[in-house]
Every structure is written in C-alpha cells, then in structure tokens.
Amino acid sequence: MKVGPHFRTALEALQLNLVRSMLTTLGVIIGVASLIVMVSIGAGAQSAIDKQIAALGSNMLQIQSGPGNMGGGRRDQVGSVQMLSDRDIRALRDQVPSIVAISGQINTTAPLVYGNANWTGRVEGVGAEYLEIRDWPIAAGRGLEPGDMTVGAKVAIVGQTVVRELFEGADPVGAELRIRNVPFTVVGVLEAKGQTGFGRDQDDVVLVPLAAARARLGARARSAPDAVGQIYVELGSSRDMLRAAEDIEAVLRARRQLSATDEAPFSIRNTAELIRTRTEAQATMAFLLGATSIISLIVGGIGIMNIMLVSVTERTREIGLRMAVGARKRDILIQFLIETVTLCVIGGLIGVAVGVGGSYLIAGFAEWPILLRADTVVLGITASVVVGVVFGLLPSRRAASLNPIDALRHE
Amino acid sequence: MSGQPLVACEGVTKLYRMGAHEVAAVRDVTLTIGAGEYVAVMGPSGSGKSTFMNLVGALDVPTVGTISIAGRALNELDGDALASLRNRTIGFVFQQFNLLSRTSALGNVMLPLDYSGLTRAEAEVRARATLVRVGLGERMSHGPSELSGGQQQRVAIARAIVNEPQILLADEPTGALDSATSEEIMTLFRELNRGGITVILITHEPDVAAHARRQIRFKDGRVVSDTGGA
Structure with missing residues (x-):
C-alpha cells in the first residue's frame, strides 16, 4: 500500500x-x-x-510526644511519666530489630551570638545518629559523634542559614558560637536542605548534643530529666515501615502499661506516608x-x-x-x-x-x-x-x- | 474478430426496485463485442443503454446473467479485482466530464495512476505524454475552469486512456458540446480506435453514431437492432 x-x-x-x-x-x-x-x-x-521525600529520608519514622489527634487543646504532658525518654530509645533499639539508627531530639529557640553578629534560631539537641537518619551530609568539618554525647561536650553544627546570617564569609569551623550565652565550639557545617513541605527553613538550625542541650541550654524538665520531644528512627528498608510502626507502638504501649484501646500519649508519623x-x-x-x-x-x-x-x-x-x-x-x-x-x-x-x-x-x-x-x-x-x-x-x-x-x- | 470476444454478455438483466415494484432497466441482453470494434449504443432516454454501459464498465453488477471482460467473468471477481479492471482494462468518459474542479489538467490525468503503483515521476511522464496525444500539450497546468468544454472532454479522454485500457467506454461524450467540437472529439475517438482501443460509446445523435462501424439500438431494456457481430 x-x-x-x-x-x-x-x-x-x-x-x-x-x-x-x-x-x-x-x-x-x-x-x-x-x-x-x-x-x-x-x-x-x-x-x-x-x-x-529525598530530603526527609524515605525510611524515616518520627515519634512525637502527644496524641496523634492534634485537634482540640493539646494537653501539656511535660513531667508526666508518659513523655518520651532516653529509656524509650534504649528499649526500642533493643526490641525492634528493623531499626538501624535512632535518635532523640529536643527543640528550643535561643539567641545565637558570634562576634558582633546575633541571630535567633532553632537549636536542636540530637543524638549521634541524627544526621544519618535525616540523610543530611556535612559540608565542612565533622558531624556529631558518640564521644560528643557527654555533659561536657559543648560542640555545635550549624546550618547554612545560620552560617549566612552570623558568619558572613568567616570560616565557622572552629569558631566560638554563644548559644543563650553559653560558648559552644562549631565543629561542622551542614549542607543546605531547603524548606520542608510545609515551608519551614530547615537550614536555620544549630545542632548540639542532646546532653549539652539539656545541661547547658535548660532544655530539660525537672521531673523528667531524660525526656525528649521526638524520636527519629531509621529503618532498614521502607517496606518495613508499617510493621516497624506497629512494633514501636507495641513497645511504647507496653512500657506505659497501656491497653490497646487507651489513647496513646505519643504519635508515630511516617513522613513518607504524609507525603x-x-x-x-x-x-x-x-x-x-x-x-x-x-x-x-x-x-x-x-x-x-x-x-x-x-x-x-x-x-x-x-x-x-x-x-x-x-x-x-x-x-x-x-x-x-x-x-x-x-x-x-x-x-x-x-x-x-x-x-x-x-x-x-x-x-x-x-x-x-x-x-x-x-x-x-x-x-x-x-x-x-x-x-x-x-x-x-x-x-x-x-x-x-x-x-x-x-x-x-x-x- | 477471431478468438475470444473482449466483451461477452449472456442473458444479462438488471432490475431496480422502484417503491413496491421492480423495473427492469436491462432485460435479457446477450451480445459479444470483439477487440478493436467501434460500437455506438443508441436508444431513447430510459432505454437501458446507460445501465448497460455501467454493467460493461464493472461499475454495477447484473441481477441475472453474466458479463465477461477480456475472458474474466465479472461475477467471479472480488472488489479489488474489479477496481483493478476499471483501472487497467477499462477507461470511462462521462457526458459531464467529471473532472476534479480544483486540480490541474495534469493532476486529473494522473488520477488513475495513483492506483496503479507507479511512482509520481513515472505517472507524470505518462500523463504528459497522454495529454500531448489528445492535443492538450500546452494547457497541462490549467484547471478545468480555464478550459473550454472540448478541452475539458479531451482531459477526460486523456484520463480514460492514460493507463492504456483495452476498452474505452463513453457515455454521451459529445452531449455537452457544440457540433464543431463534437466533430473534433469524434475524430479523436476514431484515431484511438485505429490505435487498437475498442470504443463503445452511447449517443442518441445519428451523425455521431455514424462514426461507428456497428450500431446497437436499445428500447425498453432490450436490444432491438444490432448492425454487426452476433
């Protein structure tokens, strides 16, 4: 044809x-x-x-204090035995095998001073595995190490926004950064991560060891000295996500002697699920x-x-x-x-x-x-x-x- | 006329349904036409001569009877074979020319070659040669509206013979032309017939029919006289 x-x-x-x-x-x-x-x-x-999704890490689970239902007045549970704590972290690491990394996190906002420059930013107290869980590379210097997790280690890692606002071209690594008037040594700089899905600037952050945040920055409740605001968990694969979430919930409920019908004082957020x-x-x-x-x-x-x-x-x-x-x-x-x-x-x-x-x-x-x-x-x-x-x-x-x-x- | 006849009709009848009853346009026609003949088909309007022409031209199929063209029984051929027959064995010339109005003379003559498997270059060479043969060598790129009636009919004849058919069927080819132009067209038909093409033309004008060597007269669907052949 x-x-x-x-x-x-x-x-x-x-x-x-x-x-x-x-x-x-x-x-x-x-x-x-x-x-x-x-x-x-x-x-x-x-x-x-x-x-x-890539920025958040798709194998990540986030456990937050407070019930999952965010509607209505959120009860202040600071000081109650129901706060998430270092003991929960240890229990989870021992009892949930699909967890490959776990870190607590507490947040505060503090005045930051370097030389004559000052800035008010978010300061996070985190564990040594936090950056691995967030899949967040270091641009300069080093990350947090297990050796930093002592009361005395006053080291900090700064995000790109903080670098831009405070250091103005100076090398932050080795510099002395005063957080709420406490001198910390900057040991590393994070790579830029951009905004979250909800528009928060993730680079406006200073990371310090959890212990230092509690001891030096007052991010500690007197009745629950080992409390954390959130727990970040990295799983071996994203396929384990649902199973792992169930296991984690079971461990945390068992530690609190809660029955299956009781409202949990924590919520497990699966970032991949949200997205x-x-x-x-x-x-x-x-x-x-x-x-x-x-x-x-x-x-x-x-x-x-x-x-x-x-x-x-x-x-x-x-x-x-x-x-x-x-x-x-x-x-x-x-x-x-x-x-x-x-x-x-x-x-x-x-x-x-x-x-x-x-x-x-x-x-x-x-x-x-x-x-x-x-x-x-x-x-x-x-x-x-x-x-x-x-x-x-x-x-x-x-x-x-x-x-x-x-x-x-x-x- | 030795050997096999080019056209053989055997008991051909064509019925049309007109409302409740059937009308026979062609009734029980049996005749043969040999290769190289020049035949005029005559008769009053409605005598069945146009229907007969369409049947011989493989455009229509008889209700009863068989027609063979060049030894092939039309009722045994499928649609593609009939199309091929119309393309290569039969050439049509219509009273109203039936040219594509917005296509040049050359384009109109090339139309059958679209279905002959020729390349465009081959088709153009052959179409040009055919237009020269019918005396239109200078007006190939003109559209039908720029040509006189006689010239348009020459284009139509060129289109009919471009594939070198054995049979040229013409349905009142001079019906829309004045007498001088008619004479030219009839001369052309005679030349083509001398060149070996079998010409069958319908007419109701006796002087046109006089050009043919054989006259077949139709009335009420039947052949009432035939001056030659069987």
Whole structure:
C-alpha cells in the first residue's frame, strides 16, 4: 500500500478548505495544549515532592510526644511519666530489630551570638545518629559523634542559614558560637536542605548534643530529666515501615502499661506516608485536569468527525470518480483516514506549541514548578493521532462503502 | 474478430426496485463485442443503454446473467479485482466530464495512476505524454475552469486512456458540446480506435453514431437492432 499519493491528496484537500480545516482542528489544539500543560504541571509537582521525600529520608519514622489527634487543646504532658525518654530509645533499639539508627531530639529557640553578629534560631539537641537518619551530609568539618554525647561536650553544627546570617564569609569551623550565652565550639557545617513541605527553613538550625542541650541550654524538665520531644528512627528498608510502626507502638504501649484501646500519649508519623497523602492529592488534581483535556480531545474529535462526514458528502462525486478509475475501497478508506489524521496531527503540533508556551507562561506567572519532558510532547502528538484514527474511521468507512454508480450520480 | 470476444454478455438483466415494484432497466441482453470494434449504443432516454454501459464498465453488477471482460467473468471477481479492471482494462468518459474542479489538467490525468503503483515521476511522464496525444500539450497546468468544454472532454479522454485500457467506454461524450467540437472529439475517438482501443460509446445523435462501424439500438431494456457481430 502506497501512502504517498494518499497523503498528497489529503494535504491538497485540506488546503482547499484551509479556514474550515483550522477551525475544525481547534478542539484538538485545545485538547493537546491542555494535555501538555497539565502533564507538565503534574510532573513539576511530582518532582518537587520527590525532592522533599529525598530530603526527609524515605525510611524515616518520627515519634512525637502527644496524641496523634492534634485537634482540640493539646494537653501539656511535660513531667508526666508518659513523655518520651532516653529509656524509650534504649528499649526500642533493643526490641525492634528493623531499626538501624535512632535518635532523640529536643527543640528550643535561643539567641545565637558570634562576634558582633546575633541571630535567633532553632537549636536542636540530637543524638549521634541524627544526621544519618535525616540523610543530611556535612559540608565542612565533622558531624556529631558518640564521644560528643557527654555533659561536657559543648560542640555545635550549624546550618547554612545560620552560617549566612552570623558568619558572613568567616570560616565557622572552629569558631566560638554563644548559644543563650553559653560558648559552644562549631565543629561542622551542614549542607543546605531547603524548606520542608510545609515551608519551614530547615537550614536555620544549630545542632548540639542532646546532653549539652539539656545541661547547658535548660532544655530539660525537672521531673523528667531524660525526656525528649521526638524520636527519629531509621529503618532498614521502607517496606518495613508499617510493621516497624506497629512494633514501636507495641513497645511504647507496653512500657506505659497501656491497653490497646487507651489513647496513646505519643504519635508515630511516617513522613513518607504524609507525603504520599499529598501526592495523592496531587494525583487527584492531575486526574481531574487530565480528564478535562481528554474530554476536550473527544469533543475536538467529534467536531472533526462531523466535518469529515460533511466532506465525504460534498465529495461524493469525487469518490465515485476515483472508484470508476480504479480506486479500491481500501484506497478511499485510507485516503480519508490519512486526511483526518493529518488534520489532527497538524492540530496536535499547534497544540504542542501552544501547550509548551502555556507551560512556561504558567511557570513564570504562577511560579508553579513545571517539568516539560520530551515524552509529554510525544504523548500530545500520539493523542492527536489516536483522535484522528478513532474519529476518522466512521467518515472514512462511509466514504469507502459508497456504491460507485450512486456516487457518480450524486448532485 | 477471431478468438475470444473482449466483451461477452449472456442473458444479462438488471432490475431496480422502484417503491413496491421492480423495473427492469436491462432485460435479457446477450451480445459479444470483439477487440478493436467501434460500437455506438443508441436508444431513447430510459432505454437501458446507460445501465448497460455501467454493467460493461464493472461499475454495477447484473441481477441475472453474466458479463465477461477480456475472458474474466465479472461475477467471479472480488472488489479489488474489479477496481483493478476499471483501472487497467477499462477507461470511462462521462457526458459531464467529471473532472476534479480544483486540480490541474495534469493532476486529473494522473488520477488513475495513483492506483496503479507507479511512482509520481513515472505517472507524470505518462500523463504528459497522454495529454500531448489528445492535443492538450500546452494547457497541462490549467484547471478545468480555464478550459473550454472540448478541452475539458479531451482531459477526460486523456484520463480514460492514460493507463492504456483495452476498452474505452463513453457515455454521451459529445452531449455537452457544440457540433464543431463534437466533430473534433469524434475524430479523436476514431484515431484511438485505429490505435487498437475498442470504443463503445452511447449517443442518441445519428451523425455521431455514424462514426461507428456497428450500431446497437436499445428500447425498453432490450436490444432491438444490432448492425454487426452476433
């Protein structure tokens, strides 16, 4: 089957009705353009989420004091036996085998002074394995080591925001940083980690050993000296996540002699799970937008089918003549199919151009992250081919099924 | 006319359903036409001559009876084989020319070659040669609207013979032309017939029919006279 003559015939026929052809293909243009924009926005959001998951560490669980239900007044449980503590950490490390690293964490906000510069930042008291759990590399100097976990070790590791605000080009490693007027030696600088999914600047932080935070910075409740605000856990693999969460809950409940029906005074947050929820919301959004573009492609396809049916009727004599000079049914079918597909692909190409332009406009004005990939363009063009074949079939079959005698007599 | 006839009709009847009853456009026609003949088919309107022509041209199928073209029984051929027959063995010339109005003379003549498996270059060479043969060498790139009636019919004839068919079927080819132009077209047909093509033309004009060596007259779907052959 030679497609060349059919393709040429199709192009000629489209040229003869240029304005009508262009108007007809508008639906496909809009459909493909919106498809490209939607997929680009979807992919952009997805890649932003992927980066956040990578930033948080996907094998991480976070155990927080306080009930999981954050609604309503949160009871202050400081001082009660129900606070999370170093003893919980030791119990978990001994009893939950899938834990590969574990660290307590307590937070405070403190004035930071270096030379004449001062800044108020978040100070976290953490264990030696904290950076490993957070998958947070050191840019300069060293991290926290087990040897730092004594009362006397006044060492600190600073985040990039603190470096920028306080040190102004000076090398922070080895410098003396006064935290709430207590001198600490900076031993390391963290690499930039960016914002959390909720917009908090993770680089605005100073990490100190848990013991030093308690002893030097007053981050300690008198009735519960080994309490921690949160416990961070790293698991061997993300597949263990649900099992591990159950095991951890069981250990913590057993230590508190709570029955299964009692409300737990702690909550286990699975960061990957949280983000997955957000991803699902994004996916729903992408689905709705995708449905919109599919509907406009269908509407566009129906428009094209309609105009091709008109075209077949208008050109009935031509079809009869072609049959009289030797065109087979198949030749007529393919001629009209190619004509429809050509129309749709031209619409698709214009739609791709509009969609790419539109994506960049949205990226510029709305400041949404977009990700334009080559396969999105391929998808757009494929969609227009599919629309052409599907909606060209009925008019083409009608043309091919004409009886040559009747077609020649058609007025 | 030795050997096998080019066209052989055996008891051919074509019925059309008109509302409740059936009308026979062609009734029990049996005749043969040999290779190289020049036949005029005559008769009043509605006598069945156009239907007969469509049947011989493999555009329509008889209700009863068989037609053979060049030894092949049409009722045994499938759609593709019939299309191939129309493409290579039979050429049609219509009263209203039936040219594609927005395509040049050359493009119109090349139309059958779209279905002959030729390359575009081959097709163009052959179409140009055929246009020269019908006397339109200078007006190939003109559209039908820029050509006179006689020139348009020459384009249509070129289209019919571009694939060198054995049979040329013409349905009142001079019906839309003045008498001087008609004469030119008839001269062209005679030349083509001398070149070996079997010409079968429908007409109701006796002076046009006089060009043919054989006249077949239809009335009410039947052959009422035949000056030659069987």
